[in-house]
Amino acid sequence: MPAHKDTFGTPRSLLLLGGTSEIALATARRLVARGARTVWLAGRPSPALEAAAAHLRRLGADTRTVPFDALDSEAHEGALGKVFAEGAVDLVLLAFGVLGDQATDERDPVAAARVAQTNYTGAVSAGLVCAGALQAQGRGSLVVLSSAAGERARRGDFIYGSSKAGLDVFAQGLGDALHGTGVHVMVVRPGFVRTRGTSGRAEGPLPTTPEQVATAIELGLRRRSEVVWVPGSLRLVMSALRHLPRQVFRRLTSV
Template sequence: MKDAFGAPQSLLVLGGTSEIGLATARRLISRRTRTVRLAGRPSPALERAAAELRALGADVRTLAFDALTPESHETTLGGLFAEEDIDMVLMAFGVPGDQARDEEEPLSAVRVAQTNYTGAVSAGLVCAGALQAQGHGSLVVLSSVAGERARRADFIYGSSKAGLDTFAQGLGDALQGTGVQVMVVRPGFVRSKKTAGLPETPLETTPEAVADAIVTGLRRRSETVWVPGSLRVVMSALRHVPRPLFRRLPV
């Protein structure tokens, strides 16, 4: 259960090596979260992430999870909920893909869609059902500003996030009144280890800034969080730009 200050005492991160996921875990551990479960493909990186969080004083375990094997989600994730109470689930997994390659290799594009959307639908429904059975909890879904409007530069990735975003919003509506909160997080370009060396972009953010926004959103029981917040206004304007003009914008 959440403590008297509304902070989750237990956290499940789907995508256990995600920089945003780990930054969020660190923030929550500093705010009384004591149990963390990191779900991801077994790897040295996953074990290093667990060791890092244990050093902060948390009880941390890893479990095998793969977005591309939805047939295993009920057993893996449902099994975890059968063993213990989980206050918050953070869906932080996903792949950016490579637009040029994915256009040339349709199977690569399909992998992006299966990871970011169909894998998330499966995991999201399993976790939502378990949280509802508990009668409480938060499901935080990492979407992306890329899903707000199709762009030539990343429409394969963007379409997968658009599907995820719509799914998460609908799931939140379906869970109204059950005690389960669904929060959709829409970051802009995230400057991280994986994006090091790429050109700077307007309104970019960091894993730590996204983590701070998640913690604030949980406290406020927000349904949608933009990071940075100014993206809400920017995207509201861009959604209404005529398509011929939008094609010529450097976005």
């Protein structure tokens, strides 16, 4: 499958890790509308994954699925290597992750560890596999979905937030390691995103949607940004919160 970026830098081939992610699919729809023609959806085999692939095919993309489990790190190199063996990939979007349930997970260390393993160790493994493949082909972008929740531990989501904090630091370091190789790493930090998975949860400041995150991703790719906040004003909010005295911050985020 041929792959290249057009003169405006639009990716023509995409690999979405987390093939049923609403943010990933919103991004794919946006890029397919801009000319992307090959899409790989990586995820656990399921009717939802096949439905997502069928939807993108109807939009004109040559869409294929690949079995991928974030928790099965030993299988990552083989599964993802098959994708790159088919042809160059312009954009890898690392979009898998789980929110967990803070109240339940605090009482269940195994469940808490699963959140960390999915969001962090699974992402480290898959991220390194894809980074190596992108570096071998000499070009491409790796976009990593982090979260504003990783900026500072909050009482209500510190298990999830800590996993995203680890992922964020990893992705930034990976970007530095790949600087000058032709591979672009971009960290995306959305705030609260309105999805099926967050339905019923208390919204954080400046909530956003998968479509708004997708728009920010596309703009960040064009600008070759290293860090993207969604919405952009969230950067100032989080900077202020990050520097609040701990006693004040604890009272503000006690739930």
